[in-house]
Amino acid sequence: MSQRLFNFSAGPAVLPVEVLEEARDNMLSLGDTGIGIMEHSHRGKAFVGVLAQTEADCRKVGNIPDNYRVLFLQGGASSQFFTIPMNFLSSGDTADYLVTGAWSKKAVSQAKRFGTPHEAASSSDRNFSYIPKTASYSDNPKYVHFTSNNTIFGTQWAAEPEPPSGVPLICDASSDIFCRPIDVQKYRLIYAGAQKNLGPSGVTLVIIHDDLVKAGALDIPEMLQYRTHAENDSCYNTPPTFGIYIMGLVFQWILKQGGLEKVEQANREKAAVLYDHLRESPLFEATADEDSRSLMNVTFVTGNPDLDAKFIAAAKDQGFDGLKGHRSVGGMRASIYNAFPKQGVEELVKFMKDFESQNG
């Protein structure tokens, strides 16, 4: 095997080595079953056990109450963008969206097909470089939707927004789920594509309160109703078994780290290495406001696109992969999800210092 690079990809992204090794070792036979993990029937004892353990560990990691359902779906966050308004909005209904980047905007655009989305807050005035402090909610929104972390713009909500009393809070947590403890009871629905903090692309975690399961539309295809998947324990149709298995290994890895408190501590220390350097760097500058900076995606620039490109190319040569920022921000983006090792950030900062001295 080649030496592993420091993979700063925004997603699909780095996974814990222990998880990859475990998956590798179960490829031709899951434990002593004599059948590889991908080859097990989703109705068979072995996979039913994997699914039950994965759900149980997810509940343990997230401290998820019994009146929430944990679902493993397909289609990514992009499918949730339309499935949510399809289920909970009717023509004439309003839903409030807090718009903090490209993904929030996509969610808004899908809601327009089913009802009237209201942008209760937006940070578009300064290219989404901050999290709004206030929101002007509509009179009677069906729900409030926000994106907890914005991969492209390197911002993250420090705490949940406060929706009007009694209004369900819905969160796209694709890029920061389980990066820190989460108070699930503040939400009615949390969804996350797996490919940043949870596993491979192709499986979406949905944590949904029983009330919303019941409230969903009945006149839409069964596959798009949350109740279908809740009533069938995510096995109405064949679920993405391998992705669920990997997610289960990631949950076990989180528990082995000591749970989300420990994971948050590690993430804060890791991000601080980079943000502390950016504060004092003579060359590089963080693009997000100080109080809005993400623990998961650190965006920074030199202010000179040619120098950015030079840095990215030089870094790649040294084994720092995936640092190119999204075209809407430019510059660099270091995605440092749960599984990204602190050593990688420390070595990146060393490399940045070298680059500064040579290009100062």
Place this chain on the structure above:
Amino acid sequence: MSQRLFNFSAGPAVLPVEVLEEARDNMLSLGDTGIGIMEHSHRGKAFVGVLAQTEADCRKVGNIPDNYRVLFLQGGASSQFFTIPMNFLSSGDTADYLVTGAWSKKAVSQAKRFGTPHEAASSSDRNFSYIPKTASYSDNPKYVHFTSNNTIFGTQWAAEPEPPSGVPLICDASSDIFCRPIDVQKYRLIYAGAQKNLGPSGVTLVIIHDDLVKAGALDIPEMLQYRTHAENDSCYNTPPTFGIYIMGLVFQWILKQGGLEKVEQANREKAAVLYDHLRESPLFEATADEDSRSLMNVTFVTGNPDLDAKFIAAAKDQGFDGLKGHRSVGGMRASIYNAFPKQGVEELVKFMKDFESQNG
């Protein structure tokens, strides 16, 4: 690693050992990239290469003309059941369905939400134990839909049905795609969940003619429009990268076998071992009509449910896994997809003979 069992599961199902070994060896680093296959960005050079090669090999395997698009989607065949009528039927429109089992019936039920499905043929009168010889098509169907192979009932179309001239033929080929050469030009849309002949669950292959891509509805969510995925080479959102990778390895395995002619020959020889024995067995009997029997799923019974159960338990003890038939047919089902080894069928027949002599 444990010794591998003979895995007769109907799906997820057995995969070629070479494919599993290759996946295992690329888990921590895809080739010499230093990044595991699951961890590569879907926009990065490595995965873009995997995707392009997978599509190219799929086109080679299936001899797919340039005016068809090859898409890698999520949600399984169950999502295609509603996506197809959502795209191609409006209120008042009729679509003809050839009903040969549980999956065809599910497809019909989803079409009712969007238009008027007409059952142009059905074998429900004899518990779907045969493929209908004739169909009474409606006057102006938008398409004709059929299920090429019926996992539960062990039947398979020997050749494509002949829809009325000019009417698009749509096929759910989930459980027999690429088990034999296919004349793609007879179809306008072929779809298949991967978890029988193509790879792990969680990725759906869709082969669709340009005309249908254009004909799809525009007033539905982008994620449910085929044009969205066609225009973005299956990367409108993050695709199920690992599943696509495995599918690519399976295509390479098929090409190494010598292509679909060779695969068909192997499948015919393999199925004949079992069907030949069933014709002469004093105890076991095939449930499907002789001319409708599936190369992929062989269903058989003793006529005595207690004896069936005894056989299944005894077989399991000897390393023949997943032989229990679906509850709607009872008895046994041996799923022997492309990757199932002939040796497994030969040993099963030996075991059946022993069982016959002890229970005759």
